[in-house]
Every structure is written in C-alpha cells, then in structure tokens.
Amino acid sequence: MGHKVRLSRCRAMMPKEAFHRELRACLSREMRVVFFLNAASTGKVALVTGGSKGIGAGIVRRLASDGASVAFTFSGSEERALKLVHEVESGGGKALAMKADSASAEELRAAVTKTAEIFGPLDIFVSNAGILTRGTIDTYSLEDFDRMVAINVRAAFIGIQAAAKEMKNSGRIVLIGSNTAIRTAFPGESIYSMTKAALTGLVRGAAIDLAPRAITVNNVQPGPTATDMSAPHADMVKTLIPLKRIGDVSEIAGLVSDLASEEAGFITGASLTIDGGYVA
Numbered sequence: 001m002g003h004k005v006r007l008s009r010c011r012a013m014m015p016k017e018a019f020h021r022e023l024r025a026c027l028s029r030e031m032r033v034v035f036f037l038n039a040a041s042t043g044k045v046a047l048v049t050g051g052s053k054g055i056g057a058g059i060v061r062r063l064a065s066d067g068a069s070v071a072f073t074f075s076g077s078e079e080r081a082l083k084l085v086h087e088v089e090s091g092g093g094k095a096l097a098m099k100a101d102s103a104s105a106e107e108l109r110a111a112v113t114k115t116a117e118i119f120g121p122l123d124i125f126v127s128n129a130g131i132l133t134r135g136t137i138d139t140y141s142l143e144d145f146d147r148m149v150a151i152n153v154r155a156a157f158i159g160i161q162a163a164a165k166e167m168k169n170s171g172r173i174v175l176i177g178s179n180t181a182i183r184t185a186f187p188g189e190s191i192y193s194m195t196k197a198a199l200t201g202l203v204r205g206a207a208i209d210l211a212p213r214a215i216t217v218n219n220v221q222p223g224p225t226a227t228d229m230s231a232p233h234a235d236m237v238k239t240l241i242p243l244k245r246i247g248d249v250s251e252i253a254g255l256v257s258d259l260a261s262e263e264a265g266f267i268t269g270a271s272l273t274i275d276g277g278y279v280a
C-alpha cells in the first residue's frame with residue numbers, strides 16, 4: 001500500500017510520459033508490478049501488428065506500461081521479438097510475440113484468434129505493420145505495388161474485420177497511417193502515399209459500421225519518426241519540420257495510448273496527424 005500511495009503522488013506531479021520513464025528507470029521489479037496493477041489499462045488485452053521494432057515496439061511498450069496484456073506480430077527476427085517480450089515481462093507486464101506476415105490473411109487472422117485464446121477478448125487492436133518501398137511512378141513494379149497494398153491497406157481491412165469479431169463492445173481500433181496521406185513532398189513515394197491515403201477512407205467507414213458496438217476506429221498519421229524506416233532521410237527532412245526535429249516513437253505511442261483510453265470514446269473515424277507541424 002505504501003508503494004501505491006507514493007506512486008499516485010508522483011503521478012500527480014509530472015506528465016504521464018515522464019512519469020513512466022522515471023518509473024522504468026528507478027523502480028524495483030516489485031514496485032513496477034504494483035504500478036501495473038494501478039495503471040489505466042489494467043486487465044485490457046491489446047494486439048499490435050508489426051510490434052517488434054520502431055513505432056510498433058514503442059506502442060507495445062506503452063500499452064504494456066498502461067497495464068494491458070499486449071500481443072504483437074512480426075515477420076522478421078524472432079530474437080528481436082522475444083527480447084521485447086522479455087523486456088515487458090521483466091517490467092511486470094504480459095506480452096506475446098507471434099510470427100505472422102501481414103501480407104497473409106490466414107496468418108493475420110490466426111494471430112488475432114491466438115491473442116483472444118491466450119489473453120481473452122480484445123480491447124485494443126493497433127494495425128501498425130507497414131512497409132515503404134520507394135520508386136517513381138514511371139518504373140514502379142507491379143510486384144512492389146501489390147506487396148505494399150497488401151501490407152499497408154489489405155492487412156488493415158483484414159485486421160479490423162478479424163479483431164472486431166474477437167473484440168468486446170467499446171473496444172478501440174487504431175491504424176498507423178502517415179502524414180504522406182496529406183503531403184507526399186518527395187519523388188518516389190506515390191504508391192506509399194496512396195496506401196496511407198486509403199486508410200483515411202477506411203477508418204471513416206469502419207467507424208460508422210462499428211459504431212453500434214461503440215467500437216472506435218481511428219488513424220494516427222505520424223510524420224518522420226526516428227525508426228529504421230526514416231533513418232536514410234532523417235537529417236534532411238528535419239530541416240523542413242517547423243519543430244526542427246523528427247518525432248520519437250514514444251510520442252506516437254502516447255497518442256495511440258490516448259486513443260485507446262476510455263476517455264477517447266467519442267473520437268471515431270478521425271485521422272490525427274502528429275508531425276511537428278510538417279503539413280501545417
């Protein structure tokens with residue numbers, strides 16, 4: 001009880017993100033477990049696609065620190081995925097890594113089913129897995145087009161459909177789009193921009209269709225954010241951003257956490273841009 005009182009006082013005195021960082025850095029495992037029992041999403045079940053690194057890993061860490069049991073998919077390194085599971089578990093949380101290529105409807109659906117079997121009905125689904133394959137429109141290959149559409153758009157549709165079946169009423173669905181839906185800006189990004197623009201229409205319709213169950217569906221549109229995907233052009237692009245920096249994955253994860261909260265129950269069908277003013 002003593003720990004709980006001290007943690008509540010701490011939390012009242014500083015912003016949520018800073019509080020979480022502080023906790024991870026200084027608390028013993030026992031105290032972290034007490035914090036998880038107190039957190040906003042305690043008992044909730046979340047699934048994040050493409051959660052092994054980058055923005056997805058930031059979302060996994062954040063939802064776990066909010067108190068949710070978090071399942072996530074990956075398609076590449078199992079070692080990296082298991083390392084994240086271990087990190088979450090050693091902080092007192094629950095995580096589950098599943099190899100599932102978002103380009104495969106069967107694998108994605110199986111990941112949703114497995115999450116519900118192991119953790120219980122879903123409260124939160126985040127469709128984050130995405131790829132960026134550059135190329136100008138005159139030479140872009142049909143194979144690259146089909147793969148990017150399959151992972152960036154088709155998987156969002158499959159994920160929403162499968163997750164909604166396993167989701168409690170009043171659940172939360174969040175897609176990770178991109179501010180390139182609004183402004184493409186560079187050569188070689190037409191197909192990527194097209195896939196992210198498609199998500200803005202998808203969330204509007206899905207929000208209306210799932211409203212009778214009070215399930216909200218929203219789309220977070222990051223600008224350049226520090227991950228492997230943005231690394232090649234990070235230095236150049238930050239000069240174009242009014243805040244003169246690229247985003248941190250914890251900032252994107254913070255917005256996802258807010259949209260996944262109970263307080264966000266009246267936000268649905270929205271595409272919310274988080275990009276340091278890049279498209280302002």
Ligand SMILES: NC(=O)c1ccc[n+]([C@@H]2O[C@H](COP(=O)([O-])OP(=O)(O)OC[C@H]3O[C@@H](n4cnc5c(N)ncnc54)[C@H](OP(=O)(O)O)[C@@H]3O)[C@@H](O)[C@H]2O)c1
Binds near residue numbers: 073223
């Ligand atoms: N970084 C940015 O500047 C930025 C800006 C706007 C929007 N976004 C969007 O944010 C999302 C995450 O991007 P990121 O920058 O974090 O990318 P990232 O660092 O490349 O990470 C991508 C994640 O998705 C997984 N993934 C990739 N292909 C997959 C597939 N076919 N099936 C399942 N998982 C797959 C990867 O795991 P494996 O490696 O194990 O496959 C990894 O966990 C994407 O939708 C991206 O379009 C990023």
